[in-house]
Amino acid sequence: MTEPVVATPAGSGPIVTRSAGSGPTVTRSAGSGPTVTRSAGSGPEAEELLVARGISKAFGGVVALSELDFEVAPGEAVGIVGPNGAGKTTLFNCLLGVVPPDTGTVTFEGRRIDRLPVWRRSRLGIGRTFQRVELFHGMTVADHLLVAVQARSSGRLHLSDLLRRGGPGEEELAAVASMLALLGLEDVADRLVDGLSLGHARLVELGRALMGSPRLLMLDEPSSGLDVHETERLAGILADVRRRQGTAVVLVEHDLELVEEVVDRLCVLDFGRMIAVGSVDDVLANTEVRRAYLGTGA
Numbered sequence: 025m026t027e028p029v030v031a032t033p034a035g036s037g038p039i040v041t042r043s044a045g046s047g048p049t050v051t052r053s054a055g056s057g058p059t060v061t062r063s064a065g066s067g068p069e070a071e072e073l074l075v076a077r078g079i080s081k082a083f084g085g086v087v088a089l090s091e092l093d094f095e096v097a098p099g100e101a102v103g104i105v106g107p108n109g110a111g112k113t114t115l116f117n118c119l120l121g122v123v124p125p126d127t128g129t130v131t132f133e134g135r136r137i138d139r140l141p142v143w144r145r146s147r148l149g150i151g152r153t154f155q156r157v158e159l160f161h162g163m164t165v166a167d168h169l170l171v172a173v174q175a176r177s178s179g180r181l182h183l184s185d186l187l188r189r190g191g192p193g194e195e196e197l198a199a200v201a202s203m204l205a206l207l208g209l210e211d212v213a214d215r216l217v218d219g220l221s222l223g224h225a226r227l228v229e230l231g232r233a234l235m236g237s238p239r240l241l242m243l244d245e246p247s248s249g250l251d252v253h254e255t256e257r258l259a260g261i262l263a264d265v266r267r268r269q270g271t272a273v274v275l276v277e278h279d280l281e282l283v284e285e286v287v288d289r290l291c292v293l294d295f296g297r298m299i300a301v302g303s304v305d306d307v308l309a310n311t312e313v314r315r316a317y318l319g320t321g322a
């Protein structure tokens with residue numbers, strides 16, 4: 025029986041820049057850019073890939089999300105940043121069906137999905153990676169990708185069904201080989217995931233999500249625990265996937281350089297509310313954002 029491996033990432037500290045070390049966290053000047061608004065205003069909803077409206081979630085007395093609106097256009101890369109506990113992972117979990125929101129609706133490609141279970145949302149084309157890496161003991165890197173590609177072509181099957189099936193087809197093996205090449209994981213293809221570095225484990229998770237050819241890829245702090253080179257590789261892979269497949273990306277991330285490199289639009293969550301949405305430069309110059317991060321309006 026395989027069990028999820030829960031690897032511990034380096035943790036999700038305050039927002040960081042890759043080269044900054046202990047330097048200032050937000051370095052752009054406050055400036056006087058265009059007003060940053062709370063709504064994206066990026067066209068009619070019908071054209072959006074994902075639309076969430078009025079999402080609220082409380083855990084006991086803790087309000088994790090409060091009447092939150094969020095949308096992603098086809099092919100768009102959207103960043104979400106915010107202090108620890110702001111509600112970023114909870115938003116992911118509500119969109120993905122891991123956690124039921126208390127209020128609100130979620131639409132994907134024009135279809136209500138907020139009552140669908142996680143696996144149905146995944147089958148519709150929403151892939152994800154976890155803040156805490158979740159892989160399976162006793163399975164190799166290649167096995168993880170193979171199971172993902174077989175699940176894509178087999179409908180709703182359990183892991184045991186997949187393992188009982190005959191050997192993989194040529195197309196499936198080719199898909200795995202090409203994903204291993206994209207991720208740069210050929211050398212560890214036959215290694216069990218148990219002994220992998222966190223960097224490699226995160227890439228396996230990313231590969232597993234990509235094997236489903238998602239229209240929307242949701243990444244929760246994918247660079248956490250990665251070194252500079254691994255983070256650069258991650259940025260390159262995301263750019264490649266977007267260019268080749270037009271995949272939309274939602275990136276929750278503390279590494280601002282990665283955010284800046286990847287996203288078209290940035291959202292800031294604070295205490296379960298979206299306090300700013302706009303271009304990276306405009307958002308980071310926003311007074312309320314700077315106050316949330318730095319405790320100052322400067």
Ligand SMILES: Nc1ncnc2c1ncn2[C@@H]1O[C@H](COP(=O)(O)OP(=O)(O)OP(=O)(O)O)[C@@H](O)[C@H]1O
Pocket residue numbers: 036083086087088106107108109110111112113114115155
């Ligand atoms: N399952 C849960 N039970 C109780 N409280 C929870 C649960 N999940 C989240 N919370 C609380 O909801 C709030 C938002 O948490 P969430 O994990 O979404 O924040 P986050 O922005 O992802 O933070 P981080 O940057 O540390 O990952 C926090 O106060 C957290 O303690």
Ligand SMILES: [Mg+2]
Pocket residue numbers: 036112113114155
């Ligand atoms: Mg989180």
